[in-house]
Ligand SMILES: Cc1cc2nc3c(=O)[nH]c(=O)nc-3n(C[C@H](O)[C@H](O)[C@H](O)COP(=O)(O)OP(=O)(O)OC[C@H]3O[C@@H](n4cnc5c(N)ncnc54)[C@H](O)[C@@H]3O)c2cc1C
């Protein structure tokens with residue numbers, strides 16, 4: 338049990354951690370990968386290059402230190418992180434390794450300022466947090482194995498179809514290779530897949546949203562080929578999937594996870610706002626609404642570079658035209674025409690030109706795209722008087738936005 342004195346020490350170290358948070362976690366990751374190189378197979382090493390993972394971990398530790406008196410307020414965050422951890426097969430024994438390197442890093446980064454009392458207090462506090470988190474994650478694993486076709490950890494799936502959806506997005510249809518049932522999921526959830534990278538001699542995991550509604554047969558993922566830009570190299574896994582993974586190949590997959598899911602148990606209107614490949618979880622949600630005959634009025638707002646890069650164009654045209662199941666607004670930022678057809682616009686997604694039709698009471702908004710895209714539309718909706726709890730969003734990377 339953590340003592341009152343130790344809680345006071347933790348609270349007193351918050352300013353120091355705030356100042357050194359990313360430095361500390363940066364040191365921690367370097368240390369951990371030297372002593373436990375097997376964990377390089379578990380982490381997304383590209384996220385280590387851009388500091389996003391270090392920032393996410395530092396923010397989580399700070400939030401914990403600030404709430405040490407009442408860790409229960411952290412449960413929503415513990416649940417969100419837990420989804421990512423479970424999707425990456427993080428187990429209680431990993432917490433012991435992380436704890437060892439975290440405490441050693443506090444000692445090494447703070448030097449003499451890290452007194453034995455501070456280190457003891459942090460060890461007790463870390464173990465408390467680790468217990469809360471791994472306890473919650475164990476419950477999430479149990480839920481996954483209980484459902485029909487459910488599993489925990491990595492399971493082989495076979496690629497039975499590979500479909501080119503646009504100049505940069507290709508879909509893969511993944512069937513359980515044991516030919517058993519495929520577990521259900523909540524539209525909006527993602528899978529992790531991992532590939533062995535011979536040049537690195539390592540496995541590397543990545544998350545991909547399931548881009549189809551549950552169909553009882555397979556999961557569809559739709560992957561954007563991340564090509565080199567300026568000095569940044571080609572994306573490691575997306576290029577390999579596009580160029581080398583073919584029909585008949587086996588991918589290791591973890592069970593669907595994530596809490597960016599649709600609230601389907603009412604008739605409230607829903608507005609989907611996506612940029613580029615950010616449409617994948619939203620396509621799954623929309624398909625499920627249409628398949629289930631939902632009465633929710635749905636609006637689809639999507640922006641991408643140009644018509645060639647526009648994936649699922651025909652599907653949305655069919656659902657909005659013949660089926661009349663959704664209203665669409667499409668933005669192309671590379672096009673010569675001002676407006677080639679109704680509800681198609683030139684430029685970046687701009688909610689303002691769509692007027693008040695998006696502001697019907699009780700509307701729920703689902704946003705997915707790059708971080709700045711989410712921030713822009715979230716901020717604009719808030720400025721129009723929309724309540725934060727009606728706006729749901731997901732970042733395709735470590736969760737670094739703290740908007741609501
Ligand atoms: C919940 C969730 C759902 C997702 N769903 C989808 C989806 O449905 N479809 C989809 O396509 N993606 C999705 N993603 C993103 C996906 O997981 C991958 O991040 C994406 O495919 C890129 O992976 P990669 O291995 O190709 O690129 P990475 O190798 O991870 O590189 C990513 C970026 O970092 C840059 N980079 C790499 N190394 C360096 C370096 N040393 N210095 C500077 N920059 C560098 C690369 O140029 C690239 O732009 C999702 C992510 C999450 C978290």
Ligand code: HEM
Pocket residue numbers: 376379380381382384385390393394397398417418421422425427428431432433435466467470734735736
């Ligand atoms: C108290 C301990 C821990 C805290 C506070 C913590 C916090 C976090 C946070 C905030 C994220 C980002 C979540 C997201 O992107 O949605 C994350 C992701 C992750 N965590 Fe943890 N974590 C802890 C323990 C661990 C352990 C023990 C492991 C395994 C060794 C681990 C491995 C990972 C991995 C692999 C990711 C995804 C990284 C990526 O995609 O780049 N974490 N964690």
